Amino acid sequence: MAKVTLEQIHKVYPNGFEAVTPSSFDIPDGEFVVLVGPSGCGKSTLLRMIAGLEDISSGNLSIGDRVVNDVDPADRNIAMVFQNYALYPHMTVAKNMGYGLKNRGVSKEEIAKKVQEAAEMLDLTKYLDRRPSQLSGGQRQRVAMGRAIVRNPDLFLFDEPLSNLDAKLRNQMRIEIRALQRRLGVTAIYVTHDQVEAMTMADRIIVLNEGRIEQIGTPTEIYENPASTFVAGFMGAPPMNLLKATVNGSGTAKVTDGLEFDAPVTAEGDVLVGIRPEDLEPAEDGALQMDVQIVEELGANRLLHGLMGGQAFSVSVPKQQAAQAGEVRLRMKSGATHFFNPGTGRRL
Numbered sequence: 438m439a440k441v442t443l444e445q446i447h448k449v450y451p452n453g454f455e456a457v458t459p460s461s462f463d464i465p466d467g468e469f470v471v472l473v474g475p476s477g478c479g480k481s482t483l484l485r486m487i488a489g490l491e492d493i494s495s496g497n498l499s500i501g502d503r504v505v506n507d508v509d510p511a512d513r514n515i516a517m518v519f520q521n522y523a524l525y526p527h528m529t530v531a532k533n534m535g536y537g538l539k540n541r542g543v544s545k546e547e548i549a550k551k552v553q554e555a556a557e558m559l560d561l562t563k564y565l566d567r568r569p570s571q572l573s574g575g576q577r578q579r580v581a582m583g584r585a586i587v588r589n590p591d592l593f594l595f596d597e598p599l600s601n602l603d604a605k606l607r608n609q610m611r612i613e614i615r616a617l618q619r620r621l622g623v624t625a626i627y628v629t630h631d632q633v634e635a636m637t638m639a640d641r642i643i644v645l646n647e648g649r650i651e652q653i654g655t656p657t658e659i660y661e662n663p664a665s666t667f668v669a670g671f672m673g674a675p676p677m678n679l680l681k682a683t684v685n686g687s688g689t690a691k692v693t694d695g696l697e698f699d700a701p702v703t704a705e706g707d708v709l710v711g712i713r714p715e716d717l718e719p720a721e722d723g724a725l726q727m728d729v730q731i732v733e734e735l736g737a738n739r740l741l742h743g744l745m746g747g748q749a750f751s752v753s754v755p756k757q758q759a760a761q762a763g764e765v766r767l768r769m770k771s772g773a774t775h776f777f778n779p780g781t782g783r784r785l
């Protein structure tokens with residue numbers, strides 16, 4: 438087990454492309470950190486630098502108390518789990534799981550013991566003699582996890598490990614991976630583009646955008662206090678509504694006539710008013726009016742999509758609440774507005 442420290446870690450690829458701007462953060466021992474962001478934001482590059490599979494252009498990377506910039510991947514005591522499992526097709530599950538230990542000269546008895554322990558943890562004991570082709574996707578992913586566990590690593594690195602699985606299995610594996618990491622207490626860094634995985638699995642989330650860290654925080658901090666419109670839009674489905682408005686010195690942000698919100702003291706001129714879809718509720722005497730154009734049924738709740746003040750707007754209401762297209766009056770829950778600078782996208 439180990440803490441991980443990144444100090445001004447920077448990546449410029451040989452073609453001159455800056456994939457990761459100088460970035461710093463600490464991951465305490467035992468924490469589960471999720472790197473999340475859209476395709477191309479640099480999350481795999483960052484993970485691969487931590488793994489030692491990609492050179493670090495500048496900055497210092499420490500695992501435990503040791504700077505590992507120049508340490509071989511094999512000597513960093515990390516274990517990686519990828520989306521394509523990378524299992525050996527001609528080997529049994531037991532051999533796949535023990536292969537890394539065999540290469541390190543661990544005795545047969547010790548390997549058998551470790552593989553058995555990991556198989557029990559992962560509910561794989563029945564499958565130890567099968568080959569990967571005779572397993573389901575979820576079982577293969579568990580074998581890949583088993584191969585990582587038997588090595589007693591200081592650090593687990595996961596690169597989109599669940600993307601090849603169907604939605605139901607993904608939900609199940611998400612819980613399994615999180616439970617296993619808690620049980621083992623091993624520090625973990627997990628890369629995904631899926632904000633639901635980030636929200637549900639992370640102790641802390643690092644949101645990346647175009648090679649830059651947008652925000653670091655617990656899932657609740659990130660969701661309730663997004664640092665930018667990028668984070669507000671990326672975390673949450675449907676994303677936070679962002680209404681263009683103007684503050685004219687009166688302390689209110691005006692979207693159109695009759696549609697105004699109390700603005701913070703720091704707001705001035707053009708602003709974006711952010712409102713999460715679930716932070717409004719239908720109410721006959723509600724001060725806000727929305728023109729609902731589409732109702733989406735999601736089972737537990739309904740999404741109303743349409744316009745507020747002439748701008749696109751979505752609201753999520755519990756299934757108990759009837760909803761149909763047309764004009765609807767809404768009430769805000771208290772403290773539910775967020776304000777952003779439309780130029781920089783930063784929170785005000």
Ligand code: ATP
Pocket residue numbers: 450451452454456474475476477478479480481482483630
């Ligand atoms: P995805 O979710 O699609 O895998 P990602 O966030 O993991 O995306 P990276 O793979 O880290 O993104 O890539 C970050 C950026 O660096 C991308 O714009 C990519 O095109 C670029 N890039 C990746 N590898 C190289 C390379 N070897 N040379 C030049 N540019 C690269």
